[in-house]
Amino acid sequence: MTHRTLAGLIALPLVILLLVLAWVVPLPFTIYSPGPTVNVLGQFAGKSIVQVEGHKSYRDDGELRMTTVSETTRNAKLGLWSLLGAWMSKDDAVYPFSVAYPNPTGTLKSDEKQGQVQMSTAQEDAVAVALRKLGYDVDRVAVAQVEAHAPATGALKQGDQILAIDGTTVRTPEQAVTAVQKAKPGSRITLGLERRGRHLTRTVRSGTKDGKAYLGVSLGATYDFPFQVKIGIDPDIGGPSAGLMMALSVYDTLTPGSLTGGDHIAGTGTIDPDGSVGAIGGIQQKIPGAQHDGAKLFLVPAQNCQDVVGADHGSMRLVKVSTFNGALAAIKAWVKDHDAPLPSCGSGT
Numbered sequence: 419m420t421h422r423t424l425a426g427l428i429a430l431p432l433v434i435l436l437l438v439l440a441w442v443v444p445l446p447f448t449i450y451s452p453g454p455t456v457n458v459l460g461q462f463a464g465k466s467i468v469q470v471e472g473h474k475s476y477r478d479d480g481e482l483r484m485t486t487v488s489e490t491t492r493n494a495k496l497g498l499w500s501l502l503g504a505w506m507s508k509d510d511a512v513y514p515f516s517v518a519y520p521n522p523t524g525t526l527k528s529d530e531k532q533g534q535v536q537m538s539t540a541q542e543d544a545v546a547v548a549l550r551k552l553g554y555d556v557d558r559v560a561v562a563q564v565e566a567h568a569p570a571t572g573a574l575k576q577g578d579q580i581l582a583i584d585g586t587t588v589r590t591p592e593q594a595v596t597a598v599q600k601a602k603p604g605s606r607i608t609l610g611l612e613r614r615g616r617h618l619t620r621t622v623r624s625g626t627k628d629g630k631a632y633l634g635v636s637l638g639a640t641y642d643f644p645f646q647v648k649i650g651i652d653p654d655i656g657g658p659s660a661g662l663m664m665a666l667s668v669y670d671t672l673t674p675g676s677l678t679g680g681d682h683i684a685g686t687g688t689i690d691p692d693g694s695v696g697a698i699g700g701i702q703q704k705i706p707g708a709q710h711d712g713a714k715l716f717l718v719p720a721q722n723c724q725d726v727v728g729a730d731h732g733s734m735r736l737v738k739v740s741t742f743n744g745a746l747a748a749i750k751a752w753v754k755d756h757d758a759p760l761p762s763c764g765s766g767t
Contacts, residue, residue: 447501448494448518450511450700452707453486455684458660458667462650468671472645475671480678482667484651484660485686485708487700491526492519508730509706518699533656540657540689541649544664546641547693547742551669557589557691558612560640568634569625575613579640582610591637598624601631612642639691647672659698661689662717665742666749677746679753684708684734685717685745693742697721705729705736715752717745723763738763 458467459482466477490496492515505512516522519529546556561578564570580588583597584607601607603626611618624631649664663685670677686704688696698704701722708716709732718726720740729736737752738761739745751758 446515447496448513448515449490449496449500450513450518450703451488451507452509452703452710453488455483455485455707455711455713456651456655456660457481457483458649458651458663459670462652465650467650468667469648469650470645470671473647473672476674478670478676478678479680480676481682481684481713482663482670482678483682483684483708483711483713484663485684485704486655486660487703489518489700492524492529493526509703511700511702530656534653536658537651537656537660540659540661541651541664542641543689543691544649544661545643545647545668546691547665547689548668548672549643549647550693551742551746552672554644555589556641556643558640558642559588559591559594560638561635562638563636565634565636570622570633570635573620573622574609574611574633574635577613579612579642580609580637581612581617584608591639594637598633599630603629603631605631607631607633658688658696659686662687662695662719662739662742662745665689665693666745669746677749677753681715681753682711682713683715683717683749684711684713685715685739687717687719687722687739687745689742695719695739695741695745701725702729705731705734709734714756715749717748718763720761720763726763735760736763737761 459480460467501512549556559580561574561576561580563576564574580594582588583594584601586597588594588597598607601624603624605624606621607624609620609622611620622633624633647668666677686698686701688698690696697719701718702725705716705726706729709730713734716731716734716736717739718736720738723738726736737748739748748760751760
C-alpha cells in the first residue's frame with residue numbers, strides 16, 4: 419500500500435464526518451418563504467378588519483391585500499440540507515441570521531412583542547394618514563415627560579395634549595418648540611391644553627436654557643381622531659410593513675365607491691405619519707404570495723425597486739410608490755385603464 423493510498427484511507431472518514439456535520443450542524447442563517455396575504459377590506463374572526471364607529475362606512479367589492487413573509491424563528495436549527503433546498507427554490511430566500519434578527523440577545527417572546535408594538539404603531543399612523551387625506555385635523559402634541567424641578571412642573575403632566583401656546587395653534591412638537599422659544603426667557607407663557615377630555619389653560623413662567631425660553635418638558639407627536647377606527651388584524655401578524663395597505667383600506671372604507679374598482683390589489687410598505695412609504699424586507703417572497711392569491715396590481719415601495727428584479731410576478735403589474743397620495747393616484751389610474759402608464763421599477767415590471 420502506497421503512502422498516498424494510506425493517506426486517502428485515513429482522510430476518507432474525516433471527509434465523511436465533515437460532510438455529515440455540514441448537513442446536520444445548525445448554521446447561522448434564516449429562511450424567508452411566501453406567507454399568506456390578508457384582504458384588509460375583508461373580515462377576521464367574523465368581524466370586519468376595518469371597524470368604524472361614529473362615521474358612515476362603505477363596504478364595497480374588491481380586495482386590498484397586505485402581504486406577509488414566513489420566516490424561520492430565531493430558535494430554528496437549520497442545517498445545510500434545509501438551506502440548500504431554500505436556496506434552490508424560486509420563491510424562498512436565505513438570509514444571514516443577523517439580518518433577520520439584529521438583536522442577538524432577543525427571545526421569541528421579545529420578537530413577538532416588538533412585532534406587535536410595530537403593528538400597533540403602523541395602525542395608528544395608517545388611520546391618521548387616511549383621515550388627514552379626508553380633511554380631518556388629527557395631529558396633536560403630547561407631553562411625554564416633565565423634567566424634575568422644571569418650570570412646567572406642577573402645571574403640565576405626562577399625557578397632556580398641547581393645543582396652543584400664547585394663542586398660536588400648534589400641531590407638531592417642532593411647532594411647539596418654536597412657539598416657546600419666541601417668548602422672552604423668564605416671561606409667562608400661556609398654554610391651551612387637553613387633559614383626559616377636558617380643555618384647560620395653564621400659565622408657566624419659562625426658564626432659560628442656551629439663552630432661550632424653555633419649559634422643561636419632552637414632547638412627542640400623537641393623534642386625536644374625530645371618531646373611532648380600529649384595524650383588527652390577526653394578532654399573530656406583527657411588524658410595520660402593512661402600513662400602506664391599512665391606510666388605503668381605511669380610506670376606501672370611509673369613502674363611497676370601490677377604490678379598487680372591484681379588482682384585487684396587493685402591496686406592501688411602511689407608512690410614516692407624513693404619508694411617506696418606506697422599504698420593507700422579504701419583498702421577493704411577498705410578490706409570488708400576492709400573485710398566487712389573485713392580485714393583478716402590486717404596490718412596491720420605491721426603496722425596494724432594486725429588490726424586485728427576478729421576482730416571480732407573472733402578469734401581475736408592479737407599480738412603484740413613495741407616498742400614500744402616489745399610491746392612491748396609481749390605483750385610481752389603473753382602475754380606469756389597466757394599461758395606463760404608471761411609475762415602475764424598471765423594464766419588465
